[in-house]
Amino acid sequence: MRILLVGAGGVGSAAAAIAARRDFFQLMVVADYSLERAERAVSGLGDRFVAARLDASQADDVARLCREHGITHVLNAVDPRFVMPIFDGAYHAGADYLDMAMSLSLPHPTDPYTKTGVMLGEQQFGKAVAWEAADRLALVGIGVEPGLSDIFARYAADHLFSEIDEIGVRDGSNITVEGFDFAPSFSIWTTIEECLNPPIIWERERGWFTTAPFSEPEVFDFPEGIGPVECVNVEHEEVLLIPRWVDAKRVTFKYGLGTEFIEILKTVHKLGLDSTRPIAIGGGKSAVMVSPRDVLAAQLPDPATLGSRMKGKTCAGTWVKGKGLDGRPREMYLYHVVDNEWSMREYGHQAVVWQTAVNPVVALELLAQGVWKGAGVLGPEALDPVPFLDLLTAYGSPWGMRDQQPFRAVTQAAREEIAA
Numbered sequence: 001m002r003i004l005l006v007g008a009g010g011v012g013s014a015a016a017a018i019a020a021r022r023d024f025f026q027l028m029v030v031a032d033y034s035l036e037r038a039e040r041a042v043s044g045l046g047d048r049f050v051a052a053r054l055d056a057s058q059a060d061d062v063a064r065l066c067r068e069h070g071i072t073h074v075l076n077a078v079d080p081r082f083v084m085p086i087f088d089g090a091y092h093a094g095a096d097y098l099d100m101a102m103s104l105s106l107p108h109p110t111d112p113y114t115k116t117g118v119m120l121g122e123q124q125f126g127k128a129v130a131w132e133a134a135d136r137l138a139l140v141g142i143g144v145e146p147g148l149s150d151i152f153a154r155y156a157a158d159h160l161f162s163e164i165d166e167i168g169v170r171d172g173s174n175i176t177v178e179g180f181d182f183a184p185s186f187s188i189w190t191t192i193e194e195c196l197n198p199p200i201i202w203e204r205e206r207g208w209f210t211t212a213p214f215s216e217p218e219v220f221d222f223p224e225g226i227g228p229v230e231c232v233n234v235e236h237e238e239v240l241l242i243p244r245w246v247d248a249k250r251v252t253f254k255y256g257l258g259t260e261f262i263e264i265l266k267t268v269h270k271l272g273l274d275s276t277r278p279i280a281i282g283g284g285k286s287a288v289m290v291s292p293r294d295v296l297a298a299q300l301p302d303p304a305t306l307g308s309r310m311k312g313k314t315c316a317g318t319w320v321k322g323k324g325l326d327g328r329p330r331e332m333y334l335y336h337v338v339d340n341e342w343s344m345r346e347y348g349h350q351a352v353v354w355q356t357a358v359n360p361v362v363a364l365e366l367l368a369q370g371v372w373k374g375a376g377v378l379g380p381e382a383l384d385p386v387p388f389l390d391l392l393t394a395y396g397s398p399w400g401m402r403d404q405q406p407f408r409a410v411t412q413a414a415r416e417e418i419a420a
Contacts, residue, residue: 003028004029004073004074005030005075005077006074007056008030011077013349014349014356014357015357015361016041018354019364020049022365027070029069032054056085056086058089059084062085062088063093066093074090074097075360075364076097079101087103087138091136096139096367098140100146101143101190102120105197105200107198107210108198112210114209119200119208120237121237121240129376132377135375138377139363139380144336144355148336148359148380148399150381151385153169153242153320154246160324160325162326164249164322166250166252166322169236169317170318171231171315171316172256173352174229175340177309180306188293188297194234195213195265202243202251213232213233214232214233218254220256220319222335224315229256232254232262234254274292274296303352303353308344310351312351314352315336317335320333334399334401336355336392361395362392363388
């Protein structure tokens with residue numbers, strides 16, 4: 001296996017560091033628009049790693065670099081705005097493809113908070129027939145969320161439930177960043193895209209539909225000492241992926257943002273700082289065209305550099321409700337927790353990016369072994385979850401399950417107490 005890793009930011013650098021401890025691949029080319037950043041990512045990792053410069057917005061550049069290095073698998077670790085050129089470049093070079101976020105959505109032009117427009121991943125699924133005909137695999141959404149959360153859903157359907165009423169992905173943490181009032185631990189570009197777009201929900205009787213940002217708040221009690229966190233509806237790929245392969249009556253995604261974070265994002269939206277449309281800064285010949293979102297991203301600290309200031313744990317998990325194998329009502333929360341102190345000590349990378357990065361590396365190893373295989377555009381839930389969960393544990397990062405019935409979403413009174 002010869003891998004092109006596109007993106008040497010927080011997640012890409014963490015993926016390279018994780019892969020360096022495994023022997024399933026021959027070569028990993030770490031490519032970034034900044035050659036210097038790519039060189040930093042591979043520094044000290046050994047002679048299987050090579051740095052390269054790449055413009056991820058150009059499919060031809062992706063295909064050229066693949067051919068130059070005999071690449072068999074492309075791992076996309078950059079912002080989702082670059083998904084399609086990387087996806088297309090891998091296809092044209094005859095390589096398989098993996099990503100952690102899918103092609104971008106566009107809200108419905110007249111009724112965005114009820115009806116779907118262009119949905120996440122729709123551009124990629126639109127090319128599924130061509131990928132299958134070429135006997136190439138595009139494994140989409142194989143980070144932690146989407147990714148591990150989808151694998152949990154498939155595991156629950158296969159091994160824990162006879163009938164599923166709802167699959168609800170729930171993400172939360174108690175991570176703090178010392179010295180910053182507002183410092184997202186993940187790409188602000190991606191954070192804005194997820195949180196300010198109309199969230200999407202799937203129901204068997206209704207199909208996919210949307211709601212308002214930050215709708216349906218609930219307080220969810222997260223495991224391993226994280227505790228209660230308010231979660232709200234957010235647009236996310238699991239809702240688009242899980243119903244394609246797992247039988248359930250309803251699928252949702254809620255993110256534990258917290259009241260302060262939500263208010264900041266609302267202010268960002270009111271001021272137009274979430275816009276990706278370039279505007280002119282300055283006048284005359286000195287005017288520069290730049291998007292407000294890029295200005296905001298440039299103003300905030302790089303999430304990859306925050307690890308030493310971060311404290312706490314992050315949890316990704318899937319809450320499944322329905323009937324157990326015995327036919328009785330059952331609720332289970334399948335989850336994965338990473339402690340920032342552990343990930344920094346063991347790998348030198350902060351918990352949020354490490355938790356995202358480990359999953360595509362595990363998937364690549366399963367593909368290299370021939371344990372996972374397929375053709376076309378597939379989500380993680382299309383494949384056997386057991387080998388993945390076993391190998392994730394072998395990487396030193398075990399997952400857990402909790403009987404959820406004693407830990408139902410906390411009441412309105414508890415939510416008000418947390419807000420106070």
